[in-house]
Amino acid sequence: FVISAYHPDSKRDDDEHVSLISTLGDVISRAPKDAIIVSGEDINSQLGRNILIDNEDSSLHSKITGPFSHHIHPNDSGMPVARHATAHNLTSAASWFQKRRYDTHFCHLTKTYLQLDHVFVSASAQKTVVSCARGKQLTHSDHLPVYITLRVTKYIPRKHENFKKRRRHFHH
Secondary structure (H helix, E strand, O other): OEEEEEOOOOOOOHHHHHHHHHHHHHHHHOOOOOOOOEEEEEOOOOOOOOOEEEOOOOOOEEEOOOOOOOOOOOOOOHHHHHHHHHHOOEEEHHHHOOOOOOOOEEEOOOOEEEOOEEEEEEHHHHHHEEEEEEOOOOOOOOEOOEEEEEOOOOOOOOOOOOHHHHHHHHHO
């Protein structure tokens, strides 16, 4: 289940941020129960490394970022994104892979590099992610693309197919 989203920047009021997070939640809730969520997002905020948030639905904690990121700590506008990711069991894929650079945006105003673009993936499918990294500049933009590579199965059984019959058939 693939989603693409652009979050409002920090100059926008909180209502716009809340509205987008709510809309993303609605979109995610429409995904089939067994779907892998892959959501490419320009979050316009910083997430940080090893972010662990209490999951409201259980006593478990959700680790939404791994040990690798351009930013060490999230900023204020990154925390609602982190809570949203936790609520939907998503993790930032790039943060689990050691790369030379993680920045995806160059701010011309402050002359700083930032990691604003993320690909979130269902935490349950984290092991299917082979790689996630920033790419090379493709167009005239102050953002770089983020690529994700997933390992998928070669054979997807139909719901009505009986595996035992299929295997027995091959043994005759």
